[in-house]
Amino acid sequence: MSTFQLDSHYGRFGGCYAPETLMPALIELEAAFVEARAEPEFRERLRRLLRDFGGRPTPLFHAERLGAEWGLDLWLKREDLLHTGAHKLNNALGQALLAQRMGKTRILAETGAGQHGVACATVCALLGLDCVVYMGEMDAQRQVPNVERMELLGARVVIVRAGQRTLKDAINEALRAWVGDPDAHYLLGSALGPHPFPTIVAFFHEPIGKEAAAQYREQAQTDQPDLVLACVGGGSNAIGLFRGFMDNPEVALVGVEAGGTGSAPGEHAARWAGGREGVLHGCKTLVLCDDDGQILATHSVSAGLDYPAVGPEHAQLAEQGRARYLSASDDEALAGFAALARFEGILPALESSHALGWLLARREDWRGMSVLLGLSGRGDKDLATVLPLLGGTR
Ligand SMILES: *Cc1c(COP(=O)(O)O)cnc(C)c1O
Numbered sequence: 001m002s003t004f005q006l007d008s009h010y011g012r013f014g015g016c017y018a019p020e021t022l023m024p025a026l027i028e029l030e031a032a033f034v035e036a037r038a039e040p041e042f043r044e045r046l047r048r049l050l051r052d053f054g055g056r057p058t059p060l061f062h063a064e065r066l067g068a069e070w071g072l073d074l075w076l077k078r079e080d081l082l083h084t085g086a087h088k089l090n091n092a093l094g095q096a097l098l099a100q101r102m103g104k105t106r107i108l109a110e111t112g113a114g115q116h117g118v119a120c121a122t123v124c125a126l127l128g129l130d131c132v133v134y135m136g137e138m139d140a141q142r143q144v145p146n147v148e149r150m151e152l153l154g155a156r157v158v159i160v161r162a163g164q165r166t167l168k169d170a171i172n173e174a175l176r177a178w179v180g181d182p183d184a185h186y187l188l189g190s191a192l193g194p195h196p197f198p199t200i201v202a203f204f205h206e207p208i209g210k211e212a213a214a215q216y217r218e219q220a221q222t223d224q225p226d227l228v229l230a231c232v233g234g235g236s237n238a239i240g241l242f243r244g245f246m247d248n249p250e251v252a253l254v255g256v257e258a259g260g261t262g263s264a265p266g267e268h269a270a271r272w273a274g275g276r277e278g279v280l281h282g283c284k285t286l287v288l289c290d291d292d293g294q295i296l297a298t299h300s301v302s303a304g305l306d307y308p309a310v311g312p313e314h315a316q317l318a319e320q321g322r323a324r325y326l327s328a329s330d331d332e333a334l335a336g337f338a339a340l341a342r343f344e345g346i347l348p349a350l351e352s353s354h355a356l357g358w359l360l361a362r363r364e365d366w367r368g369m370s371v372l373l374g375l376s377g378r379g380d381k382d383l384a385t386v387l388p389l390l391g392g393t394r
Contacts, residue, residue, distance in 0.1 A: 004030050008195030011319060014312035016195040018282045021179045029185070030196040032102045037203065046097055053126060054083045054093060056207060060215035060372075066343040070363040073370040075225065076346075077212045077241060079377060084119050086349065086377030087208060087237040092119035092187060094204030096127055099185030106130040106184040110174040112139055112167030113303030114146025115377065116189030121155035131155035132184075134174040137165040139303070146381070167307060168295065171281050190234025191311035194282025198311050202239045208374065209244020216372060227366060229254040230374035231354040232325065233269075233304045235311030237376040242323065252324075255314060256358040258300030259327035265290070269298040270327040271310045272318060280309040286318075301330035301385060302350035304377075332357035334389055337379065349377035350385065 004027060008016050018026060036042040050056040058078045067074035079087040092109075099107060107129050111117030117133040124131035133150055137159050140147050147157050163169035171193075178186040191201040216225060228245045230238035232255035245251040260268030268274065271286040278287035280295065288296040288308040300306040317323040328336070336356025340348050348356060352375045359371060379386065 002027065004195060005034055006030060006196060006199060010198070010312045010316035013283070013285050013315040014195060014198060015284050016282060017279045017284065018194040019179075022175065022194070025178060025186075026194060026196065028102070029200075032098055033196055033200050036098055036101055042097065042101065046094055049093055049097070050090065050207065054089050055081060057211045057215070058082055060212055060219060062219065063344050066339060069339070069343055070360065071367045072363060073220075075216060075220065075370070075372045076375045077208060077372065078375055079208060079237060080346070080348065080352070080375050084115075084122050085380065086115050086119070087205060087240065088116050088119040088189065089122065090207060090240065091189065091201050091204040091236060092116070092123045095185065095187045095200065096120070096123040096129060099187070100127055100129065102185065104129070104183060104185040106132065106181065107187050108132050108134070108174050108177050108181070108184050109187045110134045110167065110170040110189060111146075112136070112170070112306065113381070114139070114143040114150070115304060115381065117150050117155070117157070118146055118153070120187055121150040121153035124155065125153045132158060132177070134158050134160050134170040134177070136160045136167060136170045139166055139170070143303070164297065175281075189236070191236040191239050191313060192234045192281060192283060192285070192309060198283065198313055201236050202243065202313060205236050205240025206243045208237065208240035209242060211244070212241060212372060213244035220370065222370070224248055224251050225372040226369040227252045227254060227371045229256060229355050229359065229371065231255070231305060231351045231376060232257050232310060232314060233307050233351060235314045237374055239311060239313055241374040242317070246322065253317070253322060254358070255323055255325045256354045257310070257325060257327045258302065258305035258354060259329040259332070260299045260301070261330055266297040267299050268327065269300045269306050269308065271308070272325040273327060278309075283312050285309050285312045285315045301333060301389070302354065302382070304349070304351040305354060326358060328354040328358040328361065332361050334386065336360050337386060338390055346375070347379035348375055349379050350382045352376045353379070
């Protein structure tokens with residue numbers, strides 16, 4: 001097999017802008033994915049592990065008190081209740097099973113805040129695979145508990161001291177390591193990167209949207225919500241949720257990115273507000289970069305949304321007008337966090353809090369309507385960030 005079998009593009013976006021040395025591994029991966037996806041035994045093994053180990057299906061929760069407060073009908077898809085506390089396990093488990101099926105013995109992964117690294121370390125322990133996680137030095141210093149978690153789960157954490165010493169540099173380093181290691185699978189953590197990763201990652205997150213659509217029909221006793229929204233870092237939890245509603249034009253889709261502290265370069269990670277078409281990590285998409293194509297620094301109160309590019313399928317959905325992408329500021333996200341904690345007894349991840357904060361700020365526009373919001377993760381990991389910022393309201 002010397003070429004790809006699937007379309008690597010999402011309209012003008014996506015593709016595979018990878019060095020030649022990486023191509024054999026990407027082609028091998030795509031072939032294995034196409035085979036596994038069609039194989040009932042593979043799908044059944046994944047389904048069972050997602051159920052018995054992960055806790056799928058995750059509930060759809062009718063948030064009646066917060067909905068009443070905001071004047072709308074609010075439903076939460078509870079990925080915060082998935083094992084390890086976020087949607088990331090769907091993809092980590094799917095790709096790790098794929099790697100095992102390919103005869104790989106080692107998983108290489110990048111991590112920013114550490115959530116994806118923890119999910120990878122978890123599934124590697126489950127399946128008996130070696131796990132090496134690349135993490136920028138800055139991130140490792142900010143996220144000590146997650147480094148400790150990964151090590152307790154048996155992973156080796158490699159500290160990356162190149163570049164800005166954050167997620168972008170960790171991805172570069174993991175990709176580099178993959179080239180020289182035929183026994184390894186690189187387990188990319190969001191719906192981005194060179195083909196076939198955006199396709200594979202979105203596929204493994206599809207249960208989020210499929211479950212949510214069926215649960216909504218049953219519990220709300222109507223066909224569809226008016227609005228489906230989710231936070232967008234690289235875009236994996238959002239694409240998983242959107243896939244359940246994409247074909248239904250009556251459902252508005254909104255992705256919420258990190259508005260940070262302001263609109264100047266370096267103050268946010270809002271690719272639709274300040275980005276342009278470019279190539280980062282092997283795929284053509286919307287990128288925050290300067291006139292010379294140099295990647296700009298980003299900021300968000302939530303580490304999971306703090307990335308200068310976005311998955312190519314979202315770039316296409318925006319261009320087609322099928323989905324809209326807007327941002328919530330750090331402060332709006334914190335207000336969303338506080339509201340869910342007080343009205344529903346759920347501490348959301350700061351990433352998910354951006355979707356909540358956006359809805360809180362625009363609730364008048366959606367008054368009386370039905371809103372299904374993807375709660376991508378739980379907030380325990382964010383307490384050290386949230387407490388000093390919300391302390392004044394205690
Ligand atoms: C990593 C993460 C995100 C952002 O990643 P996506 O690929 O955009 O989903 C969002 N929420 C949580 C809880 C995360 O851990």
